[in-house]
Amino acid sequence: MTDLPAKTDRTLGLVIDLDTCVGCHACVISCKGWNTENYGAPLSDQRPYGTEPMGTFLNRVHSYEVQPEQGNAQTVHFPKSCLHCENAPCVTVCPTGASYKRVEDGIVLVNEDHCIGCGLCAWACPYGARELDQAEGVMKKCTLCVDRIYNENLPEEDQIPSCVRTCPAGARHFGDLSDPTSDVSQLVESRGGFDLMPEMGTLPVNKYLPPRLKDSWDDQSLLAPLLEPVAEEPQGFLGWLDKALDKLPGGTA
């Protein structure tokens, strides 16, 4: 049934740190790899070595420039995948019941055997989190690596989403956001985690942590006193060279 559960037992999701993300796209690649080899239809590519190579991805990294009214612009790398919304519009529009939100952990999934590939759920998602696979004709989306996080055949450190496991910068965090004592909830609390497009009323589970404000050239560094020049005038060989060059005709700059 495509009705949304009134409440989920847990609320699993990601917290993405925009301050730490370096925009390396490792999460994109590991996601593509894991989800092509495991749960559901593989993520196909179209013309991978031809003109206009395209493919299905469940996670994509944008790069933005933020220009404040004063000061320098800031670059923000911005990974974007399914936010597993509490009020997921993609679920309720589904005509077949293929899209659903799990009561036990809040993960939004697609039953690919029931998906007719109408694409309406992708239309309903404001985040571009769903992509219709061009080879399989079914809707693909982030599963929060449901086939890893409960998979006891994997070592414990691997029982987290592939993107989180891969991130070399530690910019991605996974956990239960309904538990206020969890690491991810603490991160959101202390760093001021925010929602994307809150005006859409989707109540996203995934949160983003803001990048810290860019340093200004005028900021006084703690190390500044240690970096004072030790000699204003050149001495020794450089001092002799300075004076010798001054004596040559041609003036100075």
Next chain:
Amino acid sequence: MHPAPSVIVFSTLSGLGFGLLFWLGIDPTPPTGLTAFVFFAIAYALSVGGLISSTFHLGHPERAWRALSQWRSSWLSREGVSAVLALLFMGLYAISLIFLEMNATALGLIGAALSLFTVFTTSMIYAQLDTVPRWKTPLTPALYLSFSLAGGALLSGRVNMAILLLVIAAIFQFIWWQRGDAALSDSGTDLGTATGLGERGTVRSMAHPHTAPNYLVKEFIYVIGRKHAQKLRRIAFGLTFVLPIICLLLTFSHVLAIIAVLSHVAGVATSRWLFFAEAEHVVGLYYGMR
């Protein structure tokens, strides 16, 4: 939004077909025998033809029957259920008129209500989407219903009713276009809210995730239609409303009636193409586009 031909054909033909079924269903003195056969054949060709066309854009058309299951939450599912029921009731009504020369008034009225409701469900598939501000308005159902009723009246030969409804539909179309042009900026959603970084400054998309386009870009960011949008609006308006009304005001002849119908159908198809081609999905904002 990408204007998929199958969806445009569907919404154009089905709207007309269900509109015609509505007028046939509420007719106190409906045609019988061969005349009824011709009218119902046209109505069914349009509505069923449109429905079949709509399955062409599915990834798995063989599973389309599953779409009848989620009518409690999904407008698309409601559309499927309502269309099947409307065609069922109107089918029985048509059989009684064609073969038994009997007017089963109740069947006709139920079928007419279901036909109109089907058009309403189609419009709600679009009007429900917060992600496409141009569509997210009660004017969208008003547009679809007025088009369907006007087209149905035209096809069923109700001259005065057709003129009146064409004028009403023209007004809705005009207001819908006017409102639509400001809908995205009025919605308050921009790259600032999309990234949550808007309060820090002006956000600009610097690099897309991939060098080539992807499903999202192709499905949601369709810019080709905008170049000639204003001209196409005038063409659509002239074909859908102005020419048919002139034909209807002149002394009745079958040639003029056929011109009016063909012009109307071509106009509705143009208007529906614009309905998709001009619509901006908020996902485009993430790509610095609209």
